[in-house]
Amino acid sequence: MDLIEQYGPMLLRGFGVTVLCWILGTIFGMALGLVIALVQRYAPRPVRWLIQVYIEVIRGTPFLVQLFVLYYGGPLVGLRLDALPAGLLGLTIYGSPYFAEIFRSGFRAVPHGQIEAARAIGMAEPAIIRRILLPLGLVSALPALVNFSIILTKETVILSIITVPELMYQVSRMSTETFRYVEANLVLALFFWLLVETISRLGRRFERRITQHLIERT
Amino acid sequence: MFSIPVFLESFQPLFWAARYTLLISVLGIGLGLVIGTLVCAARLSPYPALRAFGGLWVSFLRGVPLLVQLLVFYYSLPVIGIDIPATAAAVICVGVCASAYISEIWRGAIAALPRGQTEAATAIGMTPRDTWIRVILPQAFTLSLPALVNELILLVKASSLVSVVGILEITRASQAQAATTFRPLEVYIAAACIYLAINLCLAALGRYLEHRTAV
Amino acid sequence: MQASSVEIRKVNKFYGPFHALKDVDLSIPPGKVTCLIGPSGSGKSTLLRCINFLEAYDSGEIRIDGQLIGYDSPGRKMTGRRLREMRRGIGMVFQQFNLWPHMTAQQNVAEGLIRVRGLARSEAERRAAEALAKVGLADKMGNHPARLSGGQQQRVAIARAIAMEPRLMLFDEPTSALDPELVGEVLNVMKALAAEGMTMVVVTHEMGFAAHVADQVAFMEKGELVAVDSPQGIFQVPKDARIQNFLRTYHERNSF
Numbered sequence: 001m002d003l004i005e006q007y008g009p010m011l012l013r014g015f016g017v018t019v020l021c022w023i024l025g026t027i028f029g030m031a032l033g034l035v036i037a038l039v040q041r042y043a044p045r046p047v048r049w050l051i052q053v054y055i056e057v058i059r060g061t062p063f064l065v066q067l068f069v070l071y072y073g074g075p076l077v078g079l080r081l082d083a084l085p086a087g088l089l090g091l092t093i094y095g096s097p098y099f100a101e102i103f104r105s106g107f108r109a110v111p112h113g114q115i116e117a118a119r120a121i122g123m124a125e126p127a128i129i130r131r132i133l134l135p136l137g138l139v140s141a142l143p144a145l146v147n148f149s150i151i152l153t154k155e156t157v158i159l160s161i162i163t164v165p166e167l168m169y170q171v172s173r174m175s176t177e178t179f180r181y182v183e184a185n186l187v188l189a190l191f192f193w194l195l196v197e198t199i200s201r202l203g204r205r206f207e208r209r210i211t212q213h214l215i216e217r218t
Numbered sequence: 219m220f221s222i223p224v225f226l227e228s229f230q231p232l233f234w235a236a237r238y239t240l241l242i243s244v245l246g247i248g249l250g251l252v253i254g255t256l257v258c259a260a261r262l263s264p265y266p267a268l269r270a271f272g273g274l275w276v277s278f279l280r281g282v283p284l285l286v287q288l289l290v291f292y293y294s295l296p297v298i299g300i301d302i303p304a305t306a307a308a309v310i311c312v313g314v315c316a317s318a319y320i321s322e323i324w325r326g327a328i329a330a331l332p333r334g335q336t337e338a339a340t341a342i343g344m345t346p347r348d349t350w351i352r353v354i355l356p357q358a359f360t361l362s363l364p365a366l367v368n369e370l371i372l373l374v375k376a377s378s379l380v381s382v383v384g385i386l387e388i389t390r391a392s393q394a395q396a397a398t399t400f401r402p403l404e405v406y407i408a409a410a411c412i413y414l415a416i417n418l419c420l421a422a423l424g425r426y427l428e429h430r431t432a433v
Numbered sequence: 434m435q436a437s438s439v440e441i442r443k444v445n446k447f448y449g450p451f452h453a454l455k456d457v458d459l460s461i462p463p464g465k466v467t468c469l470i471g472p473s474g475s476g477k478s479t480l481l482r483c484i485n486f487l488e489a490y491d492s493g494e495i496r497i498d499g500q501l502i503g504y505d506s507p508g509r510k511m512t513g514r515r516l517r518e519m520r521r522g523i524g525m526v527f528q529q530f531n532l533w534p535h536m537t538a539q540q541n542v543a544e545g546l547i548r549v550r551g552l553a554r555s556e557a558e559r560r561a562a563e564a565l566a567k568v569g570l571a572d573k574m575g576n577h578p579a580r581l582s583g584g585q586q587q588r589v590a591i592a593r594a595i596a597m598e599p600r601l602m603l604f605d606e607p608t609s610a611l612d613p614e615l616v617g618e619v620l621n622v623m624k625a626l627a628a629e630g631m632t633m634v635v636v637t638h639e640m641g642f643a644a645h646v647a648d649q650v651a652f653m654e655k656g657e658l659v660a661v662d663s664p665q666g667i668f669q670v671p672k673d674a675r676i677q678n679f680l681r682t683y684h685e686r687n688s689f
Contacts, residue, residue, distance in 0.1 A: 056414075056418070057410075057414060059417075060371075060413060060414040060417040060418060060421075061375070061410040061413045061414055061417075062374075062375040062376070062377075062378035062379075062389065062413055063375070063378075064378045064379060064381070064389055065378060065388075065389055065392070065406055065409050065410050065413060066410070068389075068392070068393075068396075068402065068406040068409075069402075069403065069406040069407055069410060072396065072402035072403075072406065073402045073403030073404075073406050073407065074403075076219070076220070076401075076402070076403040077219070077220065077403065154281075154282075154283040154284075155283070157283040157285050157286060158283075158285060158379070160285075161382065168283075168285070168286065181289070181293035182290065182293045182294050182297055185286060185289045185290040185293060186290055186294075188286050188290075189278075189282045189286045189287065189290050192281060192282045192283055192286060193277070193278055193281040193282050194281075195281075196280075196281035196282075197277065197281055
């Protein structure tokens, strides 16, 4: 009980940072991913190649190493960031190619005829993107987006290694002070299990609500 | 600024450490295949208790970050009186985590087989056991090969996390190197290059297998 | 109602080495119904899609009311803006309806009025309701496409096109994706539209519709326009062996 009193506020702050990293990482990563997906759909070939290289590099390397390059290597080229901003930037970069890929296949799932129908009544390309491609592509990308957002929840613990004060970092601090390594990490494991299960359940309910009117009633 | 000579010199100790990265990933996926197959069998079995156990196994291991699993496992071993080398502990942990994903890959592949395959086997009088061994599993294996290669790529990247328990694979070696040379930028980029090279090779292998199995 | 005429002159279209349209010449008079028939793969849909430049033709000319579509001059494509302006006057109905599944029937119809014609939402919705009433769907305005039958979806698609007040309507096999019992309701809407004096170009496998509603029928095979004639000329006294052959197969398939 003393432990809770002593470490409770610290753990709560850590949880707050974890949630913050997860939400901002998802939002920024999705935004960058969406831009990448749109550029890949419309940009000229050399630009697409460059982006493809970026995607391969990010997807081919561990998140931890990306964080090291950014946080420890960054200052050598003048990029001096605190742990938390570095962690957020890292999450954004790390997530962007996966999100881009998800959007890209979402866009591909939009039947070409629905784009053609818009062209045939004379709609301009920006309006087609905004009114047809995005809403329909987003809906078909939704399950994969939720899924990847959950993966990002789990990746936030890696930020503790570059000293971002999120939940895992605080738990480690607590366990080195109390020598309760096993219990602390076990509780952390159970906590994440619960969190991920809850998010995915909510995600599925949300998906059903959004796609309800698109499914043929039989 | 970025120094090319320092960058090039960083590679040598990292190459050495890359053997551990490969060792842990390959043994990890091997172990994951064995356990994953058992878990998948449990999930498809007719016994509710086994099915529930398989479901919990998959949900827990996929819900908990690998880093947390690693620390729980690593710190628990001495408490329950097991004394094994850190590398072995890492392989077990990575393999157990992979088993959850591999079990799902199997399940997906088996579900993707047309029902007619089983029906055709039953119609000519095959036993359920023969149906599984002769008809379902060979097809499911070929179907899931690309996904398994993808899983191996994920493990190569995930193995960077075992650096926190002190195993001298690429990431740990690059940390040590960065600490002695004070050139983290060059060293970590070199480490990223080695990971990238390994994973691009694996991805090429995956595409080759996909191409070959796509009839 | 204003009605457009279309002049197609020596139009050629290639897909790689495949010659999809071969020197096609066709005059589509204003206010009349022209049906394009022929075996599948004969190029009828391709020709139709060239008229509003959803497919780019490679040589020749397609003029709508004298105005060349798709090109400013031979070989120089017109800007997207000019092309969109021309397309406003051309309605199109697709085989697969291509309604936007995330919008209700009324929103599907209003969308073009708002985005393309720049009407205020309330005015667009009023006109959308009118157009839907015209195709007999006044009571289904709030339904999403997934809650409509195929025939109703296709009628919404027709409403979406006519709400834009086109001077020319293109129909690309509008009943081919429908269950047989739903074909009639769509054909009736098309007949009513024809009676109003709309210029219509219809790619169809419904020989009955072609025979009774069309003013002229064009028969295509292997990318060539074989014959253009009155329905009587094509169906009663076909001169060309290819047409006789096509009609024989058609009758055999549709006889009990």
